[in-house]
Amino acid sequence: GIGGGSHSVLVFGGKNTKFGMSKKDAVAAYRFAKKSGVKKFGIHMMTGSSILDSSYFKKATSKLIDIAVEIVEECKISLDFINIGGGFGIPYKPPEKPLDIKKVGSDIGKIFNGRKSSKILDKPWLFVEPGRYLVADSTILLTNVHSIKKGPVKYVGTDAGMNTLLRPALYGAYHHVVNASRLNSRSNESVHICGQICENTDILAKNRKLGNVKEDDLLAILNVGAYGFSMSSQYNTRPRAAEVMINKKDSKIIRQRETINDLIKGQKVVTWFK
Ligand SMILES: Cc1ncc(COP(=O)(O)O)c(C=O)c1O
Incomplete structure (x- = not known):
């Protein structure tokens, strides 16, 4: 998996963390949910926090979309939303620079819209959870x-x-x-x-x-x-x-x-x- 963050403890992704699940387990979980009668699905990631490297979000979103496509194909479900979670950092320590949020938004948009228009992902919502980014400097x-x-x-x-x-x-x-x-x-x-x-x-x-x-x-x-x-x-x-x-x-x-x-x-x- 992918993980990022300003401190090692702020990296949530990866196989040794308490969060999330492997792709194999995720496929099994979606199958189980479908078999149990669940009708609506989405997918969510939260790979780390306080990230100032704008290229990270492109990498992580790309990975999530790849996984989402595999899940949709394997489980024959459609996803109502793709949630890329938080992670959007702010500069705490001089001379850190603010995240280039426009670039992040445009990168994520390109990846998301590229796949969204494909037949596999049927127009899911894109959700983000930029908690820290919105309130940290308030x-x-x-x-x-x-x-x-x-x-x-x-x-x-x-x-x-x-x-x-x-x-x-x-x-x-x-x-x-x-x-x-x-x-x-x-x-x-x-x-x-x-x-x-x-x-x-x-x-x-x-x-x-x-x-x-x-x-x-x-x-x-x-x-x-x-x-x-x-x-x-x-x-x-x-x-x-x-x-x-x-x-x-x-x-x-x-x-x-x-x-x-x-x-x-x-x-x-x-x-x-x-
Ligand atoms: C699921 C989830 N979404 C969003 C956030 C907010 O993340 P951030 O502090 O990177 O904005 C967290 C924080 O741990 C989280 O666990």
């Missing part, structure tokens, strides 16, 4: 510096952490960080930015330049709109953050900051220990 995580630890490595401690933004701890994802309190301050000093969670992996960013960073500075962690809040947790009994939407000069709270009560909401006290 959101900034603001966090205060509450402590600075000096030593061989300088740690800047914040009131966010892996509980607020898990991606760096989970797979070393890079999020650009700006010291919003000192935009024009320059310093060559590199620091690690961490949270307050009782894990060594509670690091939001490593080796960053934050100017002459001080306690109470406000840091802006960029591009957290995808897999940000949805991956956040109450680990270490930390209430989740509020969310604020900004529209030009207007701002509105769209999710209340959690309270201590939210941490215990839904818990039940059993009588066994009375």
Whole structure:
């Protein structure tokens, strides 16, 4: 199979991953479904995420169409849709460049329309699931510096952490960080930015330049709109953050900051220990 992604853990395709199935198993599954009375069919792939190489989508779509044609021929079914999933990346780390989305769209369109017009694929819908591409750069995580630890490595401690933004701890994802309190301050000093969670992996960013960073500075962690809040947790009994939407000069709270009560909401006290 085909797989791609910015980190090895973001590659979902391939024979050793927990996702998907081999072509042989897929054919057997469609046959079984048809025999069991299923009338409507489609095919879906999700081969990886955060991909910035525009040529990848051409390769993966081509492969899926080839497989779809084989399935249609072998199982004598028609497909209502072909879903090429997500994977459309955004530039997180300078100097990454945005995906050439026009080229991706035109490449996919050519492959899809070329085959779609053939007799085998009977005008299926083409679906895409560009979750990250649509929302990742919509959101900034603001966090205060509450402590600075000096030593061989300088740690800047914040009131966010892996509980607020898990991606760096989970797979070393890079999020650009700006010291919003000192935009024009320059310093060559590199620091690690961490949270307050009782894990060594509670690091939001490593080796960053934050100017002459001080306690109470406000840091802006960029591009957290995808897999940000949805991956956040109450680990270490930390209430989740509020969310604020900004529209030009207007701002509105769209999710209340959690309270201590939210941490215990839904818990039940059993009588066994009375
Ligand atoms: C089935 C499916 N579709 C779409 C997506 C979104 O992918 P992306 O983050 O690459 O936009 C995912 C993410 O894991 C997924 O599993």
